[in-house]
Amino acid sequence: MSDTTKREALFQAKVDSEQKIEPKDWMPEKYRKNLIRQISQHAHSEVVGMLPEGNWISRAPSLKRKAILLAKVQDEAGHGLYLYSAAETLGTSREQTIDDLLSGKAKYSSIFNYPTLTWADIGAVGWLVDGAAIMNQVMLCRTSYGPYARAMVRICKEESFHQRQGYEIMAVLAKGSPEQKEMAQDALNRWWWPSLMMFGPTDANSPHSAESMKWKIKRQSNDELRQTFIDRTVQQAEVIGLTIPDPDLKWNEATQHYDWGAIDWAEFNSVVAGNGPCNKERLAARNKAHNDGAWVREAAMAYAAKKAERKAA
Amino acid sequence: MSNEALFTYTLRLADDLLILSHRLGEWCGHGPVLEEDIALTNRALDHIGEARNLLTYAGEVEGKGRTEDDLAFLRNERQFLNTKLVEQPNGDYAHTIVRSFLFDAYHLPLAEALLKSSDAQLAAIAGKAVKEAQYHLRHSNDWLIRFGDGTEESHQRAQIALDNLWTFTGDLFTQDEVHQAMVKAGVAPDLTKIKATFDATVDKVLSEATLKRPVDGFMASGGRQGKHGEQLGFILAEMQYLQRAYPGATW
Ligand SMILES: [Fe+2]
Numbered sequence: 001m002s003d004t005t006k007r008e009a010l011f012q013a014k015v016d017s018e019q020k021i022e023p024k025d026w027m028p029e030k031y032r033k034n035l036i037r038q039i040s041q042h043a044h045s046e047v048v049g050m051l052p053e054g055n056w057i058s059r060a061p062s063l064k065r066k067a068i069l070l071a072k073v074q075d076e077a078g079h080g081l082y083l084y085s086a087a088e089t090l091g092t093s094r095e096q097t098i099d100d101l102l103s104g105k106a107k108y109s110s111i112f113n114y115p116t117l118t119w120a121d122i123g124a125v126g127w128l129v130d131g132a133a134i135m136n137q138v139m140l141c142r143t144s145y146g147p148y149a150r151a152m153v154r155i156c157k158e159e160s161f162h163q164r165q166g167y168e169i170m171a172v173l174a175k176g177s178p179e180q181k182e183m184a185q186d187a188l189n190r191w192w193w194p195s196l197m198m199f200g201p202t203d204a205n206s207p208h209s210a211e212s213m214k215w216k217i218k219r220q221s222n223d224e225l226r227q228t229f230i231d232r233t234v235q236q237a238e239v240i241g242l243t244i245p246d247p248d249l250k251w252n253e254a255t256q257h258y259d260w261g262a263i264d265w266a267e268f269n270s271v272v273a274g275n276g277p278c279n280k281e282r283l284a285a286r287n288k289a290h291n292d293g294a295w296v297r298e299a300a301m302a303y304a305a306k307k308a309e310r311k312a313a
Numbered sequence: 314m315s316n317e318a319l320f321t322y323t324l325r326l327a328d329d330l331l332i333l334s335h336r337l338g339e340w341c342g343h344g345p346v347l348e349e350d351i352a353l354t355n356r357a358l359d360h361i362g363e364a365r366n367l368l369t370y371a372g373e374v375e376g377k378g379r380t381e382d383d384l385a386f387l388r389n390e391r392q393f394l395n396t397k398l399v400e401q402p403n404g405d406y407a408h409t410i411v412r413s414f415l416f417d418a419y420h421l422p423l424a425e426a427l428l429k430s431s432d433a434q435l436a437a438i439a440g441k442a443v444k445e446a447q448y449h450l451r452h453s454n455d456w457l458i459r460f461g462d463g464t465e466e467s468h469q470r471a472q473i474a475l476d477n478l479w480t481f482t483g484d485l486f487t488q489d490e491v492h493q494a495m496v497k498a499g500v501a502p503d504l505t506k507i508k509a510t511f512d513a514t515v516d517k518v519l520s521e522a523t524l525k526r527p528v529d530g531f532m533a534s535g536g537r538q539g540k541h542g543e544q545l546g547f548i549l550a551e552m553q554y555l556q557r558a559y560p561g562a563t564w
């Protein structure tokens with residue numbers, strides 16, 4: 001056996017026996033690259049996700065809702081920070097990672113390229129988008145890379161709170177006036193299918209899946225997670241009297257799961273390719289914040305340097 | 314002391330925090346660095362928390378059954394009693410930081426003085442606010458020093474923001490009959506005392522920041538009487554939209 005083969009075998013044995021891989025451990029280059037891609041995409045999603053939700057902070061309908069929404073969007077900024085730090089343990093810099101987002105090279109979750117048009121969308125995003133994210137993130141709490149797993153444990157606690165808050169917004173709207181109920185149903189109609197797409201392509205068409213499973217970066221397939229999400233969410237919709245916008249949805253006694261209709265993968269691919277309703281706005285907003293903030297970051301660095309110099313003198 | 318004066322005074326305290334919180338919330342997702350998104354949101358949350366306590370109390374003082382939301386979402390432009398300082402647009406980050414710094418330099422000694430208010434409820438609310446206000450002032454004064462003593466550009470931007478916003482500090486310290494009645498009743502502090510602490514803080518921080526204290530020229534007033542700038546109407550139009558569009562709905 002060559003050295004690399006030996007190391008790879010050792011690495012795989014470690015993964016198979018459920019030991020965490022830590023930053024200083026040897027790891028296959030492809031494992032490192034795969035993780036950098038996944039963690040930075042995840043970080044970018046948290047940060048870009050602040051935009052559609054932040055969009056309603058100034059218009060939240062009560063002071064309580066406004067405070068909850070502020071706190072939620074603040075949590076997402078914190079998630080972005082933990083994840084950028086986790087990515088840095090793999091030898092990338094935060095600057096480089098962010099530059100890749102700003103140039104359009106790096107991806108983020110496509111769901112955030114949809115607009116939040118009404119207040120009910122804030123409910124739908126919490127309920128469905130955070131709800132779908134949790135499925136993935138609960139699994140990632142046991143991912144093989146230590147820093148990523150630990151970041152996820154902290155994040156998951158907050159995400160489930162977000163999901164509950166979103167669901168509660170929807171529940172209140174659904175039992176409100178006819179106009180409010182319509183607002184809630186409309187939001188569900190628009191967010192349902194994009195939420196299902198969040199789990200990624202079907203297993204047969206998922207390019208990184210097999211390797212990710214072998215390395216225990218992932219532990220459940222896209223389709224398994226999607227099924228769990230659907231089973232759970234259909235019941236939650238029933239409780240508050242909203243209708244899932246899928247005529248093919250029905251309970252399957254044999255599988256003990258819901259069967260559902262076909263996802264429009266052409267739409268998914270088109271949004272991923274940059275043609276969603278808000279792709280340009282999201283990237284423009286991030287670039288504007290970054291560019292407008294350049295002098296602020298420079299001032300902070302210049303001042304820190306002066307201070308260090310004075311201390312040394 | 315009339316309930317009406319106490320109601321008005323409590324609204325003045327509340328509206329500063331409500332409107333400033335609204336402005337800071339506009340930054341969420343657009344900050345110069347992720348850590349500042351978090352810091353500004355923290356401040357927005359502290360301010361809205363204090364505003365909610367004060368609005369709830371104002372509703373109780375008034376005694377007509379109005380809730381915090383009634384007072385926040387169903388009053389009009391002329392009924393808002395915040396200082397003009399806090400309604401000023403965010404501008405660049407220097408304007409945002411200077412606006413908060415000037416407010417914090419006033420808010421901290423005010424909250425400390427209110428600890429000794431003869432009104433138990435205002436004193437209790439101030440009790441929670443003091444710690445937060447200390448943190449706020451540290452945050453804004455740290456940034457102002459970084460800007461003043463950072464780069465040429467940041468220095469210039471900070472000085473411009475200071476020159477632009479200085480006039481609005483006048484509004485912070487005007488004492489009309491309502492205020493005087495509150496002072497007499499031991500509810501509110503004499504603002505000349507708050508102003509002395511404010512002046513000392515400003516002088517100390519500006520000197521460390523190598524920034525020039527603007528000369529008192531024309532000083533703005535009127536906010537406490539509900540005479541605002543044109544910006545406030547737009548803040549309310551946005552903030553109150555859902556409550557106005559769907560009267561009586563629960564959210
Ligand atoms: Fe999220």
Ligand SMILES: [Fe+2]
Nearest residue numbers: 046075076079
């Ligand atoms: Fe998150």
Ligand SMILES: [Fe+2]
Nearest residue numbers: 076130159162
């Ligand atoms: Fe979340």
